[in-house]
Amino acid sequence: MIAVVGLGFVGLTTALGLADVTGRTVYGYDANIGLRKMLAEGTIPFYEEGLEQMLERHLHKRFRLAECLEDAVEGADVILVCVGTPSLPGGEVSLDDLLGALSQLSAALTNHGRKVIAVKSTVPPRTMADKVIPLLRSGGWEPGRDIGLVHNPEFLREGCALKDFIEPDRIVVGAVDDWSFSVMRELYAPFEAPLHEVGFETAEFTKYLSNSLLASLISFANEMAMAAGAIGGIDVRRSFDILHEDKRWRGAPAGMAKYVYPGCGFGGYCLPKDTAAAIAAIEAHGYTPTLLQEVVRVNERAKLKIVNDIAAAAAPDQVLGILGLSFKPGSDDVRGCVAADILSALAERGYRHMLAFDPMANRAFASRYPKLPLDYADRLEEVIAGADTIVVLTAWPIFTRLKADYPDKQWIDGRYCLI
Numbered sequence: 001m002i003a004v005v006g007l008g009f010v011g012l013t014t015a016l017g018l019a020d021v022t023g024r025t026v027y028g029y030d031a032n033i034g035l036r037k038m039l040a041e042g043t044i045p046f047y048e049e050g051l052e053q054m055l056e057r058h059l060h061k062r063f064r065l066a067e068c069l070e071d072a073v074e075g076a077d078v079i080l081v082c083v084g085t086p087s088l089p090g091g092e093v094s095l096d097d098l099l100g101a102l103s104q105l106s107a108a109l110t111n112h113g114r115k116v117i118a119v120k121s122t123v124p125p126r127t128m129a130d131k132v133i134p135l136l137r138s139g140g141w142e143p144g145r146d147i148g149l150v151h152n153p154e155f156l157r158e159g160c161a162l163k164d165f166i167e168p169d170r171i172v173v174g175a176v177d178d179w180s181f182s183v184m185r186e187l188y189a190p191f192e193a194p195l196h197e198v199g200f201e202t203a204e205f206t207k208y209l210s211n212s213l214l215a216s217l218i219s220f221a222n223e224m225a226m227a228a229g230a231i232g233g234i235d236v237r238r239s240f241d242i243l244h245e246d247k248r249w250r251g252a253p254a255g256m257a258k259y260v261y262p263g264c265g266f267g268g269y270c271l272p273k274d275t276a277a278a279i280a281a282i283e284a285h286g287y288t289p290t291l292l293q294e295v296v297r298v299n300e301r302a303k304l305k306i307v308n309d310i311a312a313a314a315a316p317d318q319v320l321g322i323l324g325l326s327f328k329p330g331s332d333d334v335r336g337c338v339a340a341d342i343l344s345a346l347a348e349r350g351y352r353h354m355l356a357f358d359p360m361a362n363r364a365f366a367s368r369y370p371k372l373p374l375d376y377a378d379r380l381e382e383v384i385a386g387a388d389t390i391v392v393l394t395a396w397p398i399f400t401r402l403k404a405d406y407p408d409k410q411w412i413d414g415r416y417c418l419i
């Protein structure tokens with residue numbers, strides 16, 4: 001049996017993906033009672049393609065919700081911990097939820113059958129060795145002797161989380177001993193993906209390596225787009241389309257031609273936090289990662305640029321139409337989205353009449369950012385009718401042709417996505 005602790009984006013996807021692919025029974029536990037109740041009724045609190053159907057298929061059968069941690073882990077031989085590791089104000093990661101969950105786990109475990117604890121949350125290098133192992137020891141569990149211990153970072157992308165989990169490019173496992181490796185090999189045997197057995201630090205670092213590269217590529221794209229704007233006369237969208245025709249971008253399974261598009265900055269729950277955490281972790285070891293620092297600065301500059309573009313195009317007493325609030329198309333997640341930063345910068349500059357529409361994220365945005373002076377439109381057409389200047393902040397495909405359809409409006413394309 002499998003247990004999953006923390007049923008957010010990663011935990012729920014992991015639990016349902018494992019139930020589906022392995023055929024094993026998965027017990028899920030989340031500390032949030034409201035979330036447990038919602039899941040027990042077959043609904044999920046965010047949009048993720050195919051996930052609700054997967055919940056419907058496995059709920060109360062292969063996927064069971066536990067009301068307490070003890071029940072979730074009692075019969076499990078693998079316990080995957082998927083709690084959040086958010087950023088602190090200085091960029092370092094908060095390990096409070098993770099260490100809290102692990103200390104609850106060490107109190108909840110009994111000696112009946114050996115188990116593996118697998119940390120899936122993203123953590124800075126040396127967290128397993130310096131924080132997790134000492135914590136388990138202080139709870140009376142010696143990793144490698146009484147209990148197995150693994151770090152198994154997750155690489156899924158929101159918007160295609162389930163597909164990414166079920167068809168991963170690679171699986172990375174750092175473990176305390178051979179037995180833990182063998183349990184993870186067995187767990188992932190039905191998945192057709194290379195499984196890399198490495199040390200804890202390599203597993204931890206590989207996750208930051210991946211997200212830091214993605215953040216660097218986006219900041220590179222944004223730097224070049226801003227440079228092109230300064231030169232003038234350049235069709236940035238077409239330049240990038242032509243760039244992506246280079247065969248080296250196109251080889252499956254990389255699919256990077258769908259990445260490295262310029263825009264008004266990267267946001268979301270992972271790239272900003274993981275880049276900041278990578279910088280903090282590297283600095284803490286005495287090295288100054290100047291390129292990564294610059295990646296973050298370019299990202300701030302990309303957000304500021306669109307704020308300046310808007311200020312140059314429309315006075316604060318005008319109505320601004322805002323299209324797109326979610327951190328990326330295909331998702332209703334608004335955690336760390338650039339729209340929040342951009343709209344709060346506009347509010348600071350005195351803009352008070354902003355009418356926004358997102359195909360999925362209106363409600364989530366309103367509840368997470370209640371102080372922003374925004375009105376919400378139920379339909380795209382209301383924004384078009386209500387504003388002369390319209391700003392695109394998320395590249396939803398339904399926005400692509402609007403500029404051509406409404407040439408009389410003033411368009412500010414924060415995502416270089418309008419044709």
Ligand SMILES: NC(=O)c1ccc[n+]([C@@H]2O[C@H](COP(=O)([O-])OP(=O)(O)OC[C@H]3O[C@@H](n4cnc5c(N)ncnc54)[C@H](O)[C@@H]3O)[C@@H](O)[C@H]2O)c1
Pocket residue numbers: 005006007008009010011029030031032035082083084085097098100101104120121122123154155156157158269270
């Ligand atoms: N969201 C992504 O796309 C993504 C992808 C790869 C890796 N990650 C990493 O995975 C981790 C989880 O991210 P997420 O987006 O799923 O976070 P999330 O905030 O959506 O979910 C975390 C869940 O853990 C629960 N929780 C917190 N403390 C708990 C405890 N003691 N016991 C039980 N449940 C507890 C919370 O109630 C919440 O539902 C993070 O480290 C993140 O960096 C996220």
Ligand SMILES: O=c1ccn([C@@H]2O[C@H](COP(=O)(O)OP(=O)(O)O[C@H]3O[C@H](CO)[C@@H](O)[C@H](O)[C@H]3O)[C@@H](O)[C@H]2O)c(=O)[nH]1
Pocket residue numbers: 122154155156157158159211214218258259260261262263264265266267268269270271274327328329338
């Ligand atoms: O070419 C691009 C690609 C993305 N973005 C922006 O970058 C942010 C993040 O996008 P993306 O990387 O697609 O989304 P996430 O779901 O946050 O996934 C990232 O973060 C996850 C959590 O760590 C990792 O597992 C994934 O591999 C990694 O892509 C969003 O604001 C996008 O709008 C761009 O501006 N240009």
